Amino acid sequence: MSKAFESSLREALEGFKRDGVYKRLNYIDSPQGAVVDMEGRGEVVVLSSNNYLGLSDNPEVIAAGQEALEEYGAGTSSVRFICGTFTVHRELEQACARLVGTQSSLSFVSCWNANEATPGTLLGEQDLVLSDRLNHASIIDGIRLAKAITKCQTGVYEHADLKDLDAKLSAAKDRRFKMVISDGVFSMEGAIADLPGLREVCDKHDAILVVDDSHATGVLGTHGRGPAEHFGMVGKIDIITSTLGKALGGAAGGFVAGSAEVTDYLTQRARPQLFSNAIPATVAASAKKSIEVLEREPQRVELLRQNASYFRQGLIDLGFKPHPGETPIIPVILGETAAAIQMSDKLLDEGVFVTGFGFPVVPQGQARVRCQISAAHTKEHMDRALAAFKKVGEKLKLI
Numbered sequence: 001m002s003k004a005f006e007s008s009l010r011e012a013l014e015g016f017k018r019d020g021v022y023k024r025l026n027y028i029d030s031p032q033g034a035v036v037d038m039e040g041r042g043e044v045v046v047l048s049s050n051n052y053l054g055l056s057d058n059p060e061v062i063a064a065g066q067e068a069l070e071e072y073g074a075g076t077s078s079v080r081f082i083c084g085t086f087t088v089h090r091e092l093e094q095a096c097a098r099l100v101g102t103q104s105s106l107s108f109v110s111c112w113n114a115n116e117a118t119p120g121t122l123l124g125e126q127d128l129v130l131s132d133r134l135n136h137a138s139i140i141d142g143i144r145l146a147k148a149i150t151k152c153q154t155g156v157y158e159h160a161d162l163k164d165l166d167a168k169l170s171a172a173k174d175r176r177f178k179m180v181i182s183d184g185v186f187s188m189e190g191a192i193a194d195l196p197g198l199r200e201v202c203d204k205h206d207a208i209l210v211v212d213d214s215h216a217t218g219v220l221g222t223h224g225r226g227p228a229e230h231f232g233m234v235g236k237i238d239i240i241t242s243t244l245g246k247a248l249g250g251a252a253g254g255f256v257a258g259s260a261e262v263t264d265y266l267t268q269r270a271r272p273q274l275f276s277n278a279i280p281a282t283v284a285a286s287a288k289k290s291i292e293v294l295e296r297e298p299q300r301v302e303l304l305r306q307n308a309s310y311f312r313q314g315l316i317d318l319g320f321k322p323h324p325g326e327t328p329i330i331p332v333i334l335g336e337t338a339a340a341i342q343m344s345d346k347l348l349d350e351g352v353f354v355t356g357f358g359f360p361v362v363p364q365g366q367a368r369v370r371c372q373i374s375a376a377h378t379k380e381h382m383d384r385a386l387a388a389f390k391k392v393g394e395k396l397k398l399i
């Protein structure tokens, strides 16, 4: 390896450390859950996982994966159209479509891949794709890739700004197809996208509405069917992408859900589908079981809602000012990146695992610790975490 290359990487890494933005990995020696066994620290309360429904260590979800390992072996050994598709993948895709209320769905190894596949495969040079400024990195990169591959026109509208979206769509009358992509729940704020508003503007301009439900599937709506259920709009979103790596068992994988034509076209043409293996059968079976558990036990979603509201109120009672909202993503804005990282380190010393996020993941001056609540948390876990927030908050003179 080139010495200059290695020393350039080393220098950059030293820079991250100097700037206080170097990420240290914490090693966990237990299943993901409300508490985990962290190397060198013992039991800590987890406030930073996407295990919203507590299904990551659910015995039925684990057993489904184990049975699939016996039934199908380790994996497909090639891409699906070459080597065959396991029946469990078809069953998973039927379950995903049923859950989010679309005709069809197609699974990918991650939602990152699903988002990368969507605009770049479905759009062409005469088309336009517009993205909310705060969309997830996978949507941003998917759009960059779409531009590079297809030469489609791309643009960004200001966060949740329907007037700006309307103006940008009005200025694109010459485009053959117009696509608008928004997170359903914005991961750093916990804010819910205004789907009725987005639908109205998209209808006005005959635009295709794509919503990424990664932080919303299993979270929003009485039955956890996502923002469409939350707003009484099931069946009214053109294309939904989501992950299997958060509420639905937390392993890995993602999907694109929509009409049969959309998923069939992606099956024919999406490069991450055509040139990469499917998710392992074990993962497909665990995710399918997670959907079945959710459908059978929608009370998990209500418990999640109650837990999120208990914890949010607890923070407010302590004197913190969490970002307003109604989802289990509860960010506490602290300002500078170093402050968020310091808070997160001190909370970990008190046995609470919650990650600090700074620039460039969030805008400059809006660094935060982002708390994420799970249906698996008991009041005792949340009270333990709140006691740590009180102690650290007082020490750092934040409250």
Ligand SMILES: Cc1ncc(COP(=O)(O)O)c(C=O)c1O
Pocket: 109, 110, 111, 112, 113, 115, 136, 138, 183, 187, 212, 214, 215, 242, 243, 244, 245, 252, 253, 254
């Ligand atoms: C909104 C959103 N979309 C997509 C992804 C990527 O999901 P996956 O882990 O399945 O690639 C994430 C994960 O952080 C996300 O928050």
